[in-house]
Amino acid sequence: EVQLVESGGDLVQPGGSLTLSCAASGFTFSNYWMSWVRQAPGKGLEWVANIKEDGSEKYYVDSVKGRFTISRDNAKNSVYLQMNSLRVEDTAVYFCGRGMGVWGHGTTVTVFS
Amino acid sequence: QSVLTQPPSASGTPGQRVTISCSESSSNIGRKSVNWYQQVPGTAPKLLIHTNNQRPSGVPDRFSGSKSGTSASLAISGLQSEDEADYYCAAWDDSLKAWVFGGGTKLTVL
Numbered sequence: 001e002v003q004l005v006e007s008g009g010d011l012v013q014p015g016g017s018l019t020l021s022c023a024a025s026g027f028t029f030s031n032y033w034m035s036w037v038r039q040a041p042g043k044g045l046e047w048v049a050n051i052k053e054d055g056s057e058k059y060y061v062d063s064v065k066g067r068f069t070i071s072r073d074n075a076k077n078s079v080y081l082q083m084n085s086l087r088v089e090d091t092a093v094y095f096c097g098r099g100m101g102v103w104g105h106g107t108t109v110t111v112f113s
Numbered sequence: 114q115s116v117l118t119q120p121p122s123a124s125g126t127p128g129q130r131v132t133i134s135c136s137e138s139s140s141n142i143g144r145k146s147v148n149w150y151q152q153v154p155g156t157a158p159k160l161l162i163h164t165n166n167q168r169p170s171g172v173p174d175r176f177s178g179s180k181s182g183t184s185a186s187l188a189i190s191g192l193q194s195e196d197e198a199d200y201y202c203a204a205w206d207d208s209l210k211a212w213v214f215g216g217g218t219k220l221t222v223l
Contacts, residue, residue: 101169
């Protein structure tokens with residue numbers, strides 16, 4: 001069974017940093033693109049970033065470019081989202097995805113002043 | 114800038130067939146591959162349709178996807194109370210190098 005478990009969500013002040021982790025199991029991790037999607041309170045889904053199987057390609061939504069970095073460790077079956085210079089508008093539940101198909105239950109990031 | 118537009122709401126009665134549209138502002142949806150997701154509030158999204166009309170295993174055949182002209186559509190036949198959820202379309206925009214989601218449609222089963 002495919003499982004994705006996110007962790008690392010927290011309360012943080014504007015300008016702060018946070019790293020989200022996603023532990024994957026139940027499939028050959030190194031064969032899949034991985035993604036992060038977020039959902040602000042009461043809002044719709046927003047794609048944040050994705051990373052190719054070997055980490056050689058990474059793409060980001062414009063609003064996080066230069067602030068967020070997606071990475072992966074295929075030996076640890078994990079994908080990460082390093083978030084710097086956090087803003088109030090980054091407050092959301094962050095979901096980790098295998099490609100754009102299977103999603104974890106999410107981890108909550110709250111940026112408050 | 115790619116924008117996927119969905120109606121904010123839809124409704125139907127049990128047993129009915131409902132459709133949810135997803136149109137693209139630049140009329141380029143014909144060249145895009147569209148996914149559809151179901152999300153019950155407070156839970157993770159679930160992939161219903163990928164590549165315009167392909168159902169992952171385990172998704173009931175009551176759910177179907179299509180694309181025509183400037184829009185894509187999700188159809189739900191034999192509507193059930195458990196289908197009450199938010200539905201999102203999404204597509205990869207190769208010029209933006211980004212996935213774009215529609216704003217979502219809240220489906221109410223009356």
